[in-house]
Amino acid sequence: METKLFNQKAVVFSEIVPQMERLYENQLGLNFSQRFCSCKGISPKASYSSISNNSYQSKEASKFASESYFRRINGTNGGISNLWSREIMVLDAIDDEYGGVVVDPEKLPSNPNSFAFILRSSLSHWKMEGKQGVWLKLPVERADLVPIAEGFEYHHAERGYVMMTYWIPEGPSMLPGNASHQVGVGGFVINEKNEVLVVQEKHCGPAFIDLWKIPTGFILESEEIFTGVVREVKEETGIDTEFIEVIAFRHVHNVAFEKSDLFFICMLRPLSTQIKVDDLEIQAAKWMPLVEFVEQPLIQEDCMFKKVIDICIARLGKRYCGLFSHQLVSKFDGKPSTLYYNVMETHNSNCIGE
Amino acid sequence: METKLFNQKAVVFSEIVPQMERLYENQLGLNFSQRFCSCKGISPKASYSSISNNSYQSKEASKFASESYFRRINGTNGGISNLWSREIMVLDAIDDEYGGVVVDPEKLPSNPNSFAFILRSSLSHWKMEGKQGVWLKLPVERADLVPIAEGFEYHHAERGYVMMTYWIPEGPSMLPGNASHQVGVGGFVINEKNEVLVVQEKHCGPAFIDLWKIPTGFILESEEIFTGVVREVKEETGIDTEFIEVIAFRHVHNVAFEKSDLFFICMLRPLSTQIKVDDLEIQAAKWMPLVEFVEQPLIQEDCMFKKVIDICIARLGKRYCGLFSHQLVSKFDGKPSTLYYNVMETHNSNCIGE
Known part of the structure; x- marks a missing residue:
């Protein structure tokens, strides 16, 4: 899995990771690999969010030890976010019970272009993780992101939001239907x-x-x-x-x-x-x-x-x-x-x- | 009703209507007022649509005789659309049974800016007509229009479209809910x-x-x-x-x-x-x-x-x-x-x- 990851994201990661390792070791006194291997719900950008809820943390940390170059920059690490925000890749999301991910609607990038970029890399990441369904709830205030969610389908909508979905595996979607x-x-x-x-x-x-x-x-x-x-x-x-x-x-x-x-x-x-x-x-x-x-x-x-x-x-x-x-x-x-x-x-x- | 209409849209209509009257009388041999008073479902632009279904025609033509300056430019009249398309105002829509209108999803303007402009004037028009609910069904291919539908709320969505609504009268919306x-x-x-x-x-x-x-x-x-x-x-x-x-x-x-x-x-x-x-x-x-x-x-x-x-x-x-x-x-x-x-x-x- 690690090899595939590097092949796919070579440009971004080869440039940024060694510098970050040094930064962390020097400034925070932490070993980079240990520091970043335990988070599955990776924040896109410090300014978007701070993970305060444990449900956004991985429950299967060890599974992702090999993906040590994915990183979370927020909360206590927020101080370095501005340096590296362009390279940060994965939207805040929690795992659902069926092998899917639910994107946190409170922590969406404010800039549509950032959103488009991070969404693409998030999908690649989730695909490598073997994720299946992706749930993207867009509040009516974030209607600007609807046309940008490329490849997503509408699932349902209520007055205040539209729920969009993406089925990662090949074959027909196994996601549940909406109210009938x-x-x-x-x-x-x-x-x-x-x-x-x-x-x-x-x-x-x-x-x-x-x-x-x-x-x-x-x-x-x-x-x-x-x-x-x-x-x-x-x-x-x-x-x-x-x-x-x-x-x-x-x-x-x-x-x-x-x-x-x-x-x-x-x-x-x-x-x-x-x-x-x-x-x-x-x-x-x-x-x-x-x-x-x-x-x-x-x-x-x-x-x-x-x-x-x-x-x-x-x-x-x-x-x-x-x-x-x-x-x-x-x-x-x-x-x-x-x-x-x-x-x-x-x-x-x-x-x-x- | 006519006075109100003219007050509200003075700039647009005072410029365009006399010229159109002359054009029609000259080129098509039609009296303008007679020609345009019978259509409630007014087409936004010739290139968007041609009204072929009678259900898109008004069943209450006489009611709108006074609104003779709203016009439909399409079908047989398409020849002049390019001249006047900037001033054409109302989206294709049919009346529902409850005093509302249902915008035709097949005949939406292709250009988002045109859509925004025509939607605004359509709402003004429907408001003057005493319409209540507006139903706007946007196919997934037209997700670009979702953020532009200002003031609209999501009603429901299915895989291929999102349905948005606008409640014109003051007071709470009386539109039916979606599946529960x-x-x-x-x-x-x-x-x-x-x-x-x-x-x-x-x-x-x-x-x-x-x-x-x-x-x-x-x-x-x-x-x-x-x-x-x-x-x-x-x-x-x-x-x-x-x-x-x-x-x-x-x-x-x-x-x-x-x-x-x-x-x-x-x-x-x-x-x-x-x-x-x-x-x-x-x-x-x-x-x-x-x-x-x-x-x-x-x-x-x-x-x-x-x-x-x-x-x-x-x-x-x-x-x-x-x-x-x-x-x-x-x-x-x-x-x-x-x-x-x-x-x-x-x-x-x-x-x-x-």
């Missing part, structure tokens, strides 16, 4: 008078302009299904509700931005009666007798609407069991989560025991 | 000898290195849950299976890239017996007696694993009903979709009637 689904919820709210809470939407296709439908919406980032559906019903109609069960869900593809959609139909119990319409999204809302709701031609003619409402009615008649939500933390990932499932034992205990 | 979830599946496969199909993964935390678990994975783009789980089991273990039911699902937040995860546990019936391990991801796979599987300390100690396996065992004992998959097309969006729900009528017909 949006998640919607619909609330079936029925009161003691057998009236369903229904709305007409402002923004809907002309064919559905007269349809009275259940309140629906998307869940928010990190929101639970059981809280999202209660929130949506409240926002659209002003009605407070309590989540009972997920009754069914629908899976459909190629919706917004070619992504898929999971839509969870939930049974809710109303806790208030006074409707207050959300003027932004909703044209009208009301309590509608169940029979009238079901008899709407648009529902009778559509196999999906019809099936969903049949299920809700069966649920009301205790002939159907939905899925309860149960919150738990798994040791596997240590995260709070919600498991949705039927109650076991006898089915009646589920259907009756609301 | 990844979707995983796990296959509980049990044979007639009461043996569970289990695997040990190559890439897992050290605490779980000895755990025998059910095969799991992410569903692919536009893949069904019921096909994704069969594929994953086949890939990891070589075993052919048939989907029976979704047994339960887990919802957890802040996993990859801060997104949420929906994980569907499915009951599958094995159709073959001979295991063939996927060397890339899987360390080992085998048929393991159910009792031995359940007794693993890591499963006994974890409330989520324990609960999921309890459910699967209850399902085997006909004491639990999962969710069938039923494929249908809704008239609402015309899309094929899958509805997952319990069978109704008596519960026994579900649990017995596989």
